[in-house]
Amino acid sequence: MSAHFEELGWQQTAMGEISLRRRFEPTARVDVYEVKLGDEYLMSSLFTVAERELARLGLARTGGEDLDVIVGGLGLGYTAHEALRDKRVRNLTVVEYSDAVIDWHNRDLLPDTAGLAADSRINLVCTDFFAAAAGTAGFDPESPGRTYDAILLDIDHSPRHVLHQPHTAFYTEDGLRALSAHLAPHGTFALWSDDAPDDQFLSILGTVFTDVEAEQVPFDNPLTRGQSTNTIYLASRR
Secondary structure, eight states, X not given: OOTTEEEEEEEEXXXXXXXXXXXXXXXXXXXEEEEEETTEEEEETTOOHHHHHHHHHHHHTOOSSSEEEEEEOOTTSHHHHHHTTSTTEEEEEEEESOHHHHHHHXXXXXXXXXXXXXXXXXXXXXXXXXXXXXXXXXXXXXXXXXXXXXXXXXXXXXXXXXXXXXXXXXXXXXXXXXXXXXXXXXEEEEEEESSOXXXXXXXXXXXXXXXXXXXXXXXXXXXXXXXXXXXXXXXXXX
């Protein structure tokens, strides 16, 4: 195997094979860590600005102290890592579908977020975020009815471009209303999207939440030598 490429881990899931690889990117002249689902790229350590902004923007609009926060999707760990920079966060539950992804962090395979799993405030939970969001037991079966100050979600590419067809139900009025039951009053829901702001989805958000907005996050793209953008949707429980 070339020193410029290494597969660090993989696992077969119901959605396909998920894998972590490290490769040298000659354009940026850095080692890049990437997650793939089958042949589809999910995330890259080259592009982390919006993942971090998901946590920063979501928590910036969340009031109070001793915050209890959910992150949906662990991935390379940038959203969870940024959330823990907010000293108000007392508990951070990260809901991840694949136990292989959790194992990558337990073994500190990712230099930028090394030590994440060892933080005393974090709890890495291997379960289906969307099933938990739809259920009455929620994200903590031992404490049914437990609510959270913020829920930060980065799993699908966008509300229209999902990784697994059953996820589509979440982005409906009924799906979002079920999620809102797991938020404390005035709690924040924040969602990362790879697409431009979607007016139809904003309208659906507005039927369930208040103070709804979509903020575009620009970032430098070394591959195109230009700028790209992601979208962060923000909303508060009524």
